[in-house]
Amino acid sequence: MDQNDKAVQELKQLMNQLQQLLDRAQAKLSEIEGGSQGVPNQQTTQAPRPVSPTQHIIQERIGSSSRMRSSPIVTSQPPTARPEKLLVGIEKLDDLLGGGLRTSSNVLLVGPPYSGKDILAWNFIARSLQDKIPVMIITTDKSINDIKLEVSRIYPDVENAEAAGLLRFIDVYSRSIQTQTQSQYAVTIDNLINVSSLMKATDSISSQFLATKPYYRLVFTSLTSYLNELDEKIYIKFIQQFAQKRKSEYCTSLYLLEAGLFDKKVVDAITYLMDGSITFKSEGSKIYLRVDGLGVVRSRDWVEVFLHETTFELGAFTLEKIR
Numbered sequence: 060m061d062q063n064d065k066a067v068q069e070l071k072q073l074m075n076q077l078q079q080l081l082d083r084a085q086a087k088l089s090e091i092e093g094g095s096q097g098v099p100n101q102q103t104t105q106a107p108r109p110v111s112p113t114q115h116i117i118q119e120r121i122g123s124s125s126r127m128r129s130s131p132i133v134t135s136q137p138p139t140a141r142p143e144k145l146l147v148g149i150e151k152l153d154d155l156l157g158g159g160l161r162t163s164s165n166v167l168l169v170g171p172p173y174s175g176k177d178i179l180a181w182n183f184i185a186r187s188l189q190d191k192i193p194v195m196i197i198t199t200d201k202s203i204n205d206i207k208l209e210v211s212r213i214y215p216d217v218e219n220a221e222a223a224g225l226l227r228f229i230d231v232y233s234r235s236i237q238t239q240t241q242s243q244y245a246v247t248i249d250n251l252i253n254v255s256s257l258m259k260a261t262d263s264i265s266s267q268f269l270a271t272k273p274y275y276r277l278v279f280t281s282l283t284s285y286l287n288e289l290d291e292k293i294y295i296k297f298i299q300q301f302a303q304k305r306k307s308e309y310c311t312s313l314y315l316l317e318a319g320l321f322d323k324k325v326v327d328a329i330t331y332l333m334d335g336s337i338t339f340k341s342e343g344s345k346i347y348l349r350v351d352g353l354g355v356v357r358s359r360d361w362v363e364v365f366l367h368e369t370t371f372e373l374g375a376f377t378l379e380k381i382r
Contacts, residue, residue, distance in 0.1 A: 141274045145311050148186030148213070149179065151373040155350065155357045162274055163309045164353065165302040167330055169316045170339025174346050175364050175371050177209070179337070180278050180313055182370060185214035188225055193268040193275040195261070199231040199251060199284035203241040206280075212369045224271075227264045229257065231284075251288040254297050261301070265308050274309035281315035282329065291325060299332050306334075339364065348373075 144159040153159050160166060168176040187194040188210075198206060206228075211217045220226045221244055228245040240247045246260040261277075268275040285294055298314075305312050316329065318340070330336050335352025340361070347361040363374035 141309055145192070145276070146186055146190075147179065148182035148189075149370055152179070152371075155362065155373060155376060156353065157355050157357060160311055161334070161354055162311055163306050164334040165306060165312050165314065165332070166353065167314050167316060167333045167336040168339075169326065169330075169336060170318050170348075171341055172317065174339035174341055175348065175366055176315055176337070176339050177280075178366065178369065178371055180280060180315060181206075181209045182213055183276065183313055184210050184226075184278055187276045188214050188217065188220045191225065193225050193227070193272055195227050195229065195264050195268070195275065195277045197229045197231065197257070197261070197277070197279045199235075200281050202232060202238075203228050203230060203245060224267070227267075229260050229264070231257065251284055254285075254289075258301065258304075262304070265305075265310065269308060274311070277305060277310050277312040279312065279314045281317065283315070283317040283320065286321055286325065295325075295328050295332070298329055302332050 141162050144157075144161055146153050146159040147156070168179060170176045184194050184196065184206075196206060207217050214220075217226065221242065226244075228240075228242050229248060230240045230242070230245045231248040231251060233240045233247060234249050235251070246264070248256050248260065265275065282298070285297070289297065302312070302314075314329075314333070316326065318326070318338075330351075333352070335350065335354075337348055337350055339346060339348050346364040346366065348364050349361045350356050350359065358376040360376060362376045365372040365374070
């Protein structure tokens with residue numbers, strides 16, 4: 060029995076012990092209440108007990124560990140406490156997506172620089188903070204202060220959100236340019252190839268989030284940096300494990316990737332690991348986007364994008380629900 064199996068067994072035993080204690084406490088409470096009312100203690104149908112944050116994390120870890128050892132990965136349906144969809148923060152795009160992104164989706168944002176994918180990411184973060192949804196940002200190509208500046212143009216209270224624990228950074232950028240991280244709350248990773256430290260840091264922050272909220276959001280900016288540092292097979296395996304873990308934790312994630320820098324088969328392989336993608340392209344002076352996957356959407360056609368400083372508008376698209 061390896062260490063993972065042993066840990067799972069220990070967690071299951073602990074849960075069983077906790078459940079037995081809860082059952083005995085409930086029985087004692089029923090006995091006391093029955094006696095105080097002067098009536099016999101009758102059997103009643105009990106409502107399902109709420110799951111504490113600790114029990115929820117234990118169940119998620121057991122489920123996640125079991126799923127990672129099996130193929131294909133199968134995740135349970137999220138409880139009703141989690142919304143079916145989450146708004147991205149850009150009205151026309153939310154309309155195109157049929158009400159936003161599905162909770163626990165992994166979404167690839169691919170396109171050339173200055174095409175709108177960064178604007179989408181900043182609005183996604185701002186909407187998260189506005190709705191009090193914890194959000195984690197992994198940055199490999201931008202400073203934390205630069206990201207805060209962009210988000211603060213949409214949601215000014217970024218610093219207070221970070222102090223309140225709603226915003227956390229994993230900084231893979233600062234050490235690469237030999238500077239100190241720009242947030243006292245950030246976790247710093249020494250270099251890009253240290254993916255095991257990145258995974259551990261992500262798991263640690265997600266555990267903190269899940270202790271207070273049954274879902275969270277993540278922005279990974281960007282996957283492009285890793286393509287230059289990791290072997291292609293290792294890179295794909297890393298993305299697969301990372302995305303599967305986030306999905307099991309009901310995390311809605313955006314992964315940014317620069318277009319035109321890599322072989323199409325690599326981009327196709329990454330896209331295959333996602334629940335869908337939003338692709339941006341430039342044609343002359345015009346910019347377009349297209350949605351692939353992501354369930355029922357209003358259109359699968361290329362839709363023109365009109366960029367503004369902190370958001371963008373979309374041109375007309377077919378108002379039909381298309382799978």
